[in-house]
Amino acid sequence: MNPIAQLDPVQLRKKRRTNSTSALKQVVIAGGTHGNERNGVYLAKYFMKNPKLVQRPSFKTVTLLTNPYAAKANTRYVEEDINRCFYLKDLVQPAKSNLERERAHALDKELGPKASMMPKSDFIFDLHNTTAATGVCLMLPPDDKFALEVGAYLADLDPSVRIVLWSNVPDWPMFASMGRSGMTFEVGPASWGCIAPAEFIQSKQLILSGLDYIEAHNQRITQLKRSPSSGQATTYKKIKVFQNMHYVKYPRDDDGELIGMIHPKLQWQDWKELKNGQPLFAMFDGSADRLFDSSKYESGAVYPFFINEAAYYEKDIAFMLARKVSVDVKIPISKSKI
């Protein structure tokens, strides 16, 4: 077995994260990780047909469909959600025999591997959509300082952009966790199978700006190597981000069937603080609404998101809950230089 695979995933990441002092050689733009999330599918296809748009002088950009079988069938997945196939522990085992596991292993070999000190891909933009009214939210690992830099730059350009930190766990199964650094570029609301047009235009611009940031980062590294005194001082800024914490289940009967739904007053209210006593679920039979009981959680404001995400019915997640936290983000490049 690859000795690296025996490393604790947290330790492995610490050693290999893309950071402020390393240049990026390869960036991945992936659509169709979920085949029915069509903004991502069509944006990736558009970049594949127009590769000059995503080329930058100092690094290679690879654009691909993560799950081409699901994209063709216009379904989330064919046999298994590929965005749950990228745990380190699974990638170091032979692939289970299904389309998505095999594709995940092939991608890991081609663009990773995750079980390495230096995967080939320095950054992954993984394009997703949700049926929830999240707007653009950049979901990234809480320990990924470089992804946070990119995210903070994009949120500075477009103040509607939100940054969300993935759950604080040792490893994640998402495709964007395979490289040295990366993010799930989540956009909603967009129905399965549809292009949400305003969001498509916004996403295209943000991805191109993200590539520009990485190019400026690489130029800065080159400049510093030539002339170590040439760099401007790195500054820090405190920004507010959301930290994913909990999820809330649907009301169901003893057979496991839904007996209620997201309350009409909660629908589309992603990122708006949830107050004690606020209705969460309306019941099919018109009986009393189920209300939010804040005493079940640690004190402090909580913010719902992924409210009524279609793919989460089967995972029994009605919505997720986040807290707002302050994080320090490096600002090594002034916006005027990008």
Added chain:
Amino acid sequence: MNPIAQLDPVQLRKKRRTNSTSALKQVVIAGGTHGNERNGVYLAKYFMKNPKLVQRPSFKTVTLLTNPYAAKANTRYVEEDINRCFYLKDLVQPAKSNLERERAHALDKELGPKASMMPKSDFIFDLHNTTAATGVCLMLPPDDKFALEVGAYLADLDPSVRIVLWSNVPDWPMFASMGRSGMTFEVGPASWGCIAPAEFIQSKQLILSGLDYIEAHNQRITQLKRSPSSGQATTYKKIKVFQNMHYVKYPRDDDGELIGMIHPKLQWQDWKELKNGQPLFAMFDGSADRLFDSSKYESGAVYPFFINEAAYYEKDIAFMLARKVSVDVKIPISKSKI
């Protein structure tokens, strides 16, 4: 061959339509004709678990999932769209060997048949959802005066309800065309796989009111039989409905790939008059918008609907166009009697 099957479908319908002088014995409420249209699936399942809600003294109500395979898989269909399997000409042939054709034939046998002077079902409410912002629209055959009566009653109760006449063609392949009378009960926007909560509550109320109307209709017939002079005079009212006319295709390249999408300014604008020169499509590459050229159509106002309906990408329908027309509708029962 069933001699009725040789009848022209228009003539057959004329002879058997549910009308103001016949009582209804069986009403069908169908969900899951498209398995990922979840408002319909869950409303039908809810009625199946609570049959008393949809029982009325004078007729039998049958609630079912039209395509249980697709509902289970949370997809529009498994092998073929079942809502295109109900042409008279197809139902009188042996079923092609696929899940949906076989299911369509079984339903036709159980609840029809369509090739009959008196199918078992007098009325079908077929529950659908669309990703377009249509609100509730009741889509019904242009020659179905009884469905128009029901529709006009529901639109009178809830002024947000729109009535849309199906294309004026000899026969339709939709499930709702199988019985003596019926309508596609279309509700949007609702993403595939999601329950749209406000629309669920509204739909439940409207279906129950539709059943109440049919009960009042039957009571009126019974009353008239007992005492022919007892009926109030039938009045007529002119109402505005939409007549489906055309559809508009997506912009594509020579390989058939999309090169543009619904324009952000057209998205969510269902039922708002389309003006000459208005943008229809935004192009992925940011080149000039494609505009509406009214000179391609007969003169008079046109209204787009089913804008960005997910299932219509594969049919290459970006949206449909309707005209507003005035129709006479019978008002044989005053609202206060229902």
